[in-house]
Amino acid sequence: MKVLMTEYLRIDLDAENWECRVCDHTIGSARGNYKEGLLVYNRDPADIHPHIIDPEKYRFTFCPDKDWVNILEFYCPSCGTQIEVEYALPGHEPLYDMEVDLDALKEQWSHREEITEVTIGPDVLGERQQHSHSH
């Protein structure tokens, strides 16, 4: 059985591995940090958040200061999907962000049906549209 953990990650409970949901690549042990199986790139903030006002003229430009924040991008090494992004302190280690208790997860899902399409939640917008009066 596989559990959908994030938009791009799932855990194979039997093989005890993290997997990429886009290309099925095995990333690493689900008893460890999935990031250790990914590629990392330290992105220049100006590539994502442009200098709206001229950096030659002004100190604060709408672009984050790269001496004050790093944008760490984590890619699947097989398909290049951007699985996670971390806005990190410069030089700070990436976070071990999801430390799963795999045995508890196995026990929990032993009482559940496998889900292959993620559940979204109540269709609030749909309900609202159903009650609207179009002319």
Next chain:
Amino acid sequence: MNDKLSAEAVLEDQELVAKFLQDTTLFLGPDPDIMRHHDIMPCTDYEAECVAKHGDPHQMASIRDRMQSACDESYEMLEQMGAAPGAKWGDVITGIYSASGDLTIGSAGGVLIFSVLVHHPIKFIIKNWIHEPTVGLKEGDGFIHNDSRYGNVHNTDQSMIMPIYHEGKLVCWVASTVHEGENGAIEPGGMPSMAETPFDEGLKMSPFKVVENYEIKKDLLTFLQNSVREPKLQYEDMKVKLFACMRLEKRIKEILALDGPDALTACMRSTNDNVKAEVRRRIAEWPDMTVRTYCTMDSTLRENALIKLNCTLTKKGDRLIFDLTGSSPEITNRAINTALPGAKGMIAQVFLNHIWPDLPRGQAAFAPIEFITPPCSIVDGSVNAPNSQSLMSIFLSFTVAQHATAKFLYSLPKKYTRVLAPWYNMISTYIWGGMNQHGEMLGNLCADLNGMGGGARMDMDGEHAMAPIFASMADIGEQEMNEEDVPFLQLVSKKMTTNTQAPGKYRGGMGYTQIVATKDSDQWGFMTTCVGSKAPPIQGLFGGYACGAYPLCKVEDVDVYDVMLTEPERFKHSIVETMNEQPYENAKYSSHHMGMGFSLSKRGELYMISQGSGGGYGDVLERDPALVIKDIEERLLTPDWARKLYKVAFDDETLIVDEEATAKLRADYREQRKKQGVPYAEFVKKHVQSEPPKDIPFYGSWNSDLSVVYAGSNDDKRDPQDPGPVYFTNPKDVEIAALESELEAIRKKTGILPRDNRK
């Protein structure tokens, strides 16, 4: 026998000592027994008896619905009649509390955190004033409160609290709270960034009786009016809050007449008990896991510094534990600290607004959640630390909670809301004050604080300038109405700020530009109070990006109203055009961080800011090209920037997407990522430093070591359990010291002595 006598004597002594201490307490300060407790109170014998007698779920639901209606009705009263801008635009709430003080139901609209945190002052009243002969409690009394060390968020929010009686017996409490703004602090508007001690923050009202027999006591009212810049507003809104409480009382008396006090008590107790049990059941559905995240403040609102708010969220069984160890020590002479309940209350908002909005809006929905916080920290400040700008630390508390919980929620088979990226979390607005065009002294803020960009959702974009993180239903106001009372115009308003989105498969909702200039007063000024001009205060989710940075831009030495009369074409309707084209000759153009202390403005000088974007969700390469084009059409993105971010090929004239070329661009870019990315272990080896950057003042834990927190330099390491005070130097003194140092160097070089040493 002797032993027994001796034990009795000891007991008697202890009782005497306890009574002596109680009778001779010199000051009833903030009570840790109340303030550190967020669980519902133990069930009393009477409550248990009532619950046993009234088991009909239909009757309980009926009473609960009428309580909800009463809260919503009184909320409407506050919003319609309140004089404070915060009241007009929904920064208010009403609630009904059990006889022990637990919030059972809050109004559906408004700022839930207020209600969640008003149980503290009610419990203070119960503990200290009911049996105090000089105070006492009776029907028709009303208590006022605003000091966050006794409850609630910051002392710009004032509450009116009223006991409800039935045949001489206390059955419950009601309260109404409004973000009043002005409170007599050292800066107008109620949220001074310049406060260096709690005594700079204006009125600090511990709960006290200001209403007897449903009448506001004039002597106390006059004292309060005399302590603030807006005496008329103080009076009007005290009356409004009192009448909202009286309407709640009326509705509760209708319930008492129909169902009786036992049924009402049973409803309140069983609602709280059932919600608490349901929350435990829902937590148990989450995966057992530890999630780590952090966010940073890049300023104290006085100077730039990197201040970490660290969160380790652990779920095990039906327990959910927020551990904020590793967060910065409190900044003892800056206003950005929070008292612990503020941080807890804000995290309660995550659950009640964004995770379980279907639950009754009460204290029980948050009761089972556990907290570990380091003492004297930015999230658990001491009573000596100012907290008038606690929004900075509590908003980051909200964000780390929202970011961490999303990683638990994704896998759940049943969800109560969509998983979403963190909301934008700063109040990008103008706080203002001075003499208005009618000769009245004012101090308050623009309701644009309520327009924060919504986080992107797992199946759709976030909504623009949607709602503040502290209220699910609040308005951003009609600027034209405000301009009847204030002497400035928003020359550009509600215009989205192009190219400032947080990208992703689904992008965050964006914010709008606000350009203001004073017109009809020479005694008027503004302040702005946000962090995030150098480093974003939020995170993205699952491969989505956070927002960018948002500065304050100013144009001085110009009167744009004169320009509009003579050369209207020179006026530019965006920050980018104004700052880059510099259309006004001889004007001074500058950008700043968003912590601008109160500064007087001159007629026609421009102050320009933008609200921020909610976080993005998912990989940008998965964004539907049609959504990219829609953003271009709506001028949220320029075509060039859209191409760069999202790798979409389209025709500049027609905006028709070339699907094939787009697929190739994206496939190529995936290959490029694989080349530019380095394996994790290699990256860590090259990138990770053992200590924080040397040239940036940093506060908080570094890497995964939570046993030490830094306090401004790598030589200043503290014990997180006993960090001691942290003081900043006044920025002007820092500047003077730098200038003196330069001057000293020049003197040495030229031989010019200081004036007093000349012969």
